[in-house]
Amino acid sequence: xxxxxxxxxVKQVLDPLRFRGALGLFATGVTVVTASHPEAGLIGITxxxxxxxxxxxxxxxxxxxxxxxxxxxxxxxxxxCVNVLRKDQRALSVRxxxxxxxxLGGNKWEGVDYTPGRFGAPILPNTMAAxxxxxxxxxxxxxxxxIVGRVVxxxxxxxxxxxxxxxxxxxxxxxxxx
Numbered sequence: 001x002x003x004x005x006x007x008x009x010v011k012q013v014l015d016p017l018r019f020r021g022a023l024g025l026f027a028t029g030v031t032v033v034t035a036s037h038p039e040a041g042l043i044g045i046t047x048x049x050x051x052x053x054x055x056x057x058x059x060x061x062x063x064x065x066x067x068x069x070x071x072x073x074x075x076x077x078x079x080x081c082v083n084v085l086r087k088d089q090r091a092l093s094v095r096x097x098x099x100x101x102x103x104l105g106g107n108k109w110e111g112v113d114y115t116p117g118r119f120g121a122p123i124l125p126n127t128m129a130a131x132x133x134x135x136x137x138x139x140x141x142x143x144x145x146x147i148v149g150r151v152v153x154x155x156x157x158x159x160x161x162x163x164x165x166x167x168x169x170x171x172x173x174x175x176x177x178x
Contacts, residue, residue, distance in 0.1 A: 027166040030085045032096045033062050035077035036120030042109050043070045046097035048165050058151040060131055063144040079119030084129040085163040087172045129156035
């Protein structure tokens with residue numbers, strides 16, 4: 001590890017592929033983050049960069065690449081919804097992880113059922129949980145934008161198992177330990 005007197009004085013060059021591989025060793029859940037933009041229409045991306053931030057007020061975050069075609073629409077939409085996927089919803093994850101035919105991936109929505117949330121963001125059916133959020137803050141985070149939302153409504157169902165991502169592959173829960 002490189003050491004220095006202050007974070008700004010530490011200079012270490014990491015191989016991006018090696019760094020990504022190491023990050024992939026942290027198991028995450030899989031979400032589809034959705035929004036409704038007045039001009040762009042429905043947008044959605046697959047993200048495993050979802051995290052809770054605060055219980056009071058109820059805040060969550062996700063991050064999106066600065067190069068994502070849907071970035072400006074996500075930033076301009078009044079809110080968004082984080083849909084936590086079940087292990088049998090892998091196809092939804094794959095669908096929303098790809099770019100669409102138009103600038104913002106409009107064809108991703110063909111045949112996808114949803115219910116509009118408070119700010120129009122699609123709530124996908126039968127997910128483990130859905131967090132309907134109002135934009136709270138956003139931050140620059142290197143090559144990504146960190147978007148924080150205030151949860152204004154939510155639904156969840158503890159039955160079933162989540163879809164997981166680990167080591168570059170989809171996974172399911174294993175046996176319980178301890």
